[in-house]
Amino acid sequence: MGRLTRLGRAARDLHAVLIDPAFGGCARRIGAHRSLLIGDDLTPGDVHEAVTEAVRRAREDSTVLVVALLGHGFTTPQQTDLYYMVGDSTTESTGSAVHVGHLLAGAADEKGLDGVIGIVDTCRASGATPDAGQLAGGVRAGRARLAVLTAAAADQDARDLRLSSALTEVLREGIPGAGSALHVDRTLTEALRARISGQTVGRTEYDNDPYALQGLWLSRNARHTTVTDAEPVGPLGHQVLSEAVELWRAPAALPERLTPTALEELRDFARSGRVEDETDPVWRRRIEEVTTALLECAYVADLIADTLADELTSDLLRTAGRLAGFPTARKEGTLLRDLLEYAALRVQPVGDRPGQGVARLLAAVADRAGLGTSDSPLREWARQRRLTPQFNQALKDFEADRQGQRLRLVVSLAGAWADWPEEVEAWLLRGGTALPEQWSTPCVSADRIGVGRAIGEALDWARGQLPVPELLVNVDVAAPAHLVARWRPEEEKIGLHILGAHHAVMVRWSGRLDPQAHNAESNDAARKSLQAMASCAAVPVEWVDAAVLRDRSGLDLGLQAGQYAMAVGVDHHPEDLPDVLGLLLPYAPIVLWPRPDARSSQDRLRTVVGQQWHTLPGGFAQAYRDRWKTHENCSLCLGDIRAVWHDEAWLEFCRPFEKRAVTALEEEP
Known part of the structure; x- marks a missing residue:
């Protein structure tokens, strides 16, 4: 040749x-x-x-x-x-x-x-x-x-x-x-x-x-264009299914595009098994579970789109996701798909009937769309899957949470001009009440002990206003920046227990209750920021490091120019934290920073906030309780993060104070 x-x-x-x-x-x-x-x-x-x-x-x-x-x-x-x-x-x-x-x-x-x-x-x-x-x-x-x-x-x-x-x-x-x-x-x-x-x-x-x-x-195929937003299976679904396949038949790979047909074929293949297959049948069953869940996600996505053809928006989905307690999806075009995959693959109790997480999300969507009590196709889906109790329980939980949020005790230390206040004021907020009930008492001593006793008296007063068996859970403590920087009110011993043991304590900044000329402007700006954050796909936290804090004049100018319009996170515990908070709080509706004793790093702090953002601010209460149980040899966790959080409900409470004069107690002659 x-x-x-x-x-x-x-x-x-x-x-x-x-x-x-x-x-x-x-x-x-x-x-x-x-x-x-x-x-x-x-x-x-x-x-x-x-x-x-x-x-x-x-x-x-x-x-x-x-x-x-x-x-x-x-x-x-x-x-x-x-x-x-x-x-x-x-x-x-x-x-x-x-x-x-x-x-x-x-x-x-x-x-x-x-x-x-x-x-x-x-x-x-x-x-x-x-x-x-x-x-x-x-x-x-x-x-x-x-x-x-x-x-x-x-x-x-x-x-x-x-x-x-x-x-x-x-x-x-x-x-x-x-x-x-x-x-x-x-x-x-x-x-x-x-x-x-x-x-x-x-x-x-x-x-x-x-x-x-x-x-x-x-x-x-080099000519293939990956379809991102229209992909039937998202990153979480790919990850969970790939892990199951690898543990079953490594190193078999999945098709790049998991269409419903591909999922059905894989499910049928896993169900059939084969005589000579010596792999662990547990992973074969896991593949069957995951493919079934992903196919159900595709079905439910179409069901929601058809049911809410005119009302379905990104804002509705984000609100429903937060109500259900799920992380917010990062891409507008994948909100529904990613929420459903999280519900199906991450919120499914082991050994329980499949679909419980999806039922909770559907209940949240129904609640936000005003279909909670009606016989909608969403409720019919729950009935067909024998998940009606879970669907109804979720609706009940959402309503109970709303009622609990409406009932709040606000304790104000606004008169603490330099150190601890001489008087504590309190308001009992009930949903729908135009004028909240007010109460005040002088502190037996202008120190931490005196304030603790006054808070205990405020709790006793609030309980006396409530009919049996209504319980007070939410307590807002408003304090000036110098106290917020060093004091953790949820750890204050009130009677037999510390305050945070049986109450969800939210720290607020009392400066929004002070008679400052610009409070109305500051509160309106905060409302705009909260609305923008609610529609934000990413975690809406702008981080401030040591270099930014060293340029204090530059930071001040940036705040005035509206550059820090969302939540602000200080990625370390500065020595002059009171001054830093005093600078940030008039501009930022939410400020985060680590405790002084936290084993923190910039990356770890930002990671924890990113992972837990969808649980906040309500997640802080349980995180602090978990930290009290055991914290030895623990890396930074949510319980190590402090926050001043001003939501829309708090800004509405502050509205009457925008023109109210707060004066110090007159000294006795």
């Missing part, structure tokens, strides 16, 4: 695209059993040994094997079986060459392989197709997958390694409209035929494995 001057280049180019993670994704091997063999001294034994080693590794990984044979090939008279030629091969001796059909059939018949792809770029290449009887009667009893791409017909010459060159080009350029991956199928064959003339590109497919996890793809 003549020397193939382009063989080395064609082999290296094809090998490069096949091992490129962006395209073929094959494993590159070097050393004694390298993945690319080129040389005039190769023997049939070298080829068989190389393929045997590749089969062994592919079997260990339960993955697909790609075998590409480039060079010369021949068939014997009256036969179409292809023989692949190596260094000393001659057309007079079949023993000096490699029988390609037997080579590929033997590889495909190995248990553990997910399939074999053969690429044969020789003359007479279609003679590489194995005999169907050899595959059907093998060790796997025909349960094998093999796809062979051939450069020429059985009676035809192949020229200049055109198949290899064209295939390399197609894999690198991609095929428009072919999906996320390229397979050895009609689409790929036609693309190659359009580039190759003078020889017939062919293909053979044998797929008799009912337990294949995914399609037998050759390369990722």
